Amino acid sequence: MRKPARRKCKVCNEWFLPQYDNIRWCCPAHGAIYALELRAKEKIKAEAKRIKAQKEAEKEGRQRRKKRLAELRPAGYYKAQAQQAFNAYIRARDADLPCISCGETNPPDLHGGQWDCGHFKTVGANPELRFEERNAHKQCKSCNAGAGKYTAKEATVAQQYEAGLVARYGQEYVDWLNAPHEMTNYRRDDFIRIRDEYRAKLKELKRQEAA
Template sequence: MRASKAPRPKKCRVCLELFVPMKPLQVACGISCALIHAKAKQAKARVALEKVERRELRAARQRLKRLREYMQEAQAAFNKFIRLRDRNDPCICCGSYGADEDWLTGGKWDAGHFLSRGSHPELRFDEDNCHKQLKSCNGGSSKYAQKGRTVAEGYRARLIEKIGLERVEALEGPHQARRYSIEELKAIKAQYQGRAREMEKAIAIE
């Protein structure tokens, strides 16, 4: 049998001294250098992991930012449609046209949700849940509100008159949670932009 070759000396990766390795993959000359090398390797791995995590966090933030932007655009298209749909109606809360609110920046009318988008995001784009509303009523305090009745109570009462108790109770009933994807928001935006354009054309020839 041929005698195995004696291992060749290596340079220690820590102290840079030459040593004869006991194992083929040995890179440090002794226990102290091996510990230092292991800690350095762990630190390097931790830095690499943190870099990946930061990159993933930036990507997640960017996706969230894009989602918010598409949500805002879809909401704006939906709200415009609601205001056009209800253009001849008074405020859903108080029944007033708010004649002395014309000075308000951005107009006096909102597309106000019966059940808020925060508490019921699944009803954000439900047409039964959103109606033309004075900004003052949407803000929670209106001088036009019926005496002894809150803005919310006024909204519900007039909503029942408008769409019926059965549909109002359907809004108030339990609903499945809903999350919107970017593609869904793009589709919602396109749908309501198209419906608003058709409505504007109809208004123009009235």
């Protein structure tokens, strides 16, 4: 057997000549101390492993509960989320445009600085156009509430909306909106899909703007 080279004791750091290759301590007393140290290290390792496993189990539990909760939620919950995501996208898409109805570009003084997403054909009368991008535009809160800047009559606000659409996109665009459309039958999964789609579209829009 090859004669072991001298090495430093793990405990006192003094040089010594080990009897065997696996000896890391200069004397039995330091060997005992070193063994304690190794055991302590292993204990820490085992504890770290246990904590990690516990955290993972808790995370899995949270995900399971979240999934179960999602399954319990009614379709209306996702419909509202889809509408919110769609509206947010429309507002961002039209960020540089004025209110489609009254043409106002600077409503902060007028309406508290918040814009709405207004539907041309109302979602009540035309639910099939609820998530139709051509039917939704950035609108000031006042116009969306049916009380335009220049008039208090809702019919006239709608007419202003139509005039705004013609001016921006042309008569054909409005004719298409006024024509009949295929009825939709959205289910819970559709709302989730629409929500995710518009969240992604908004994200992409913001990414492009930042670039």
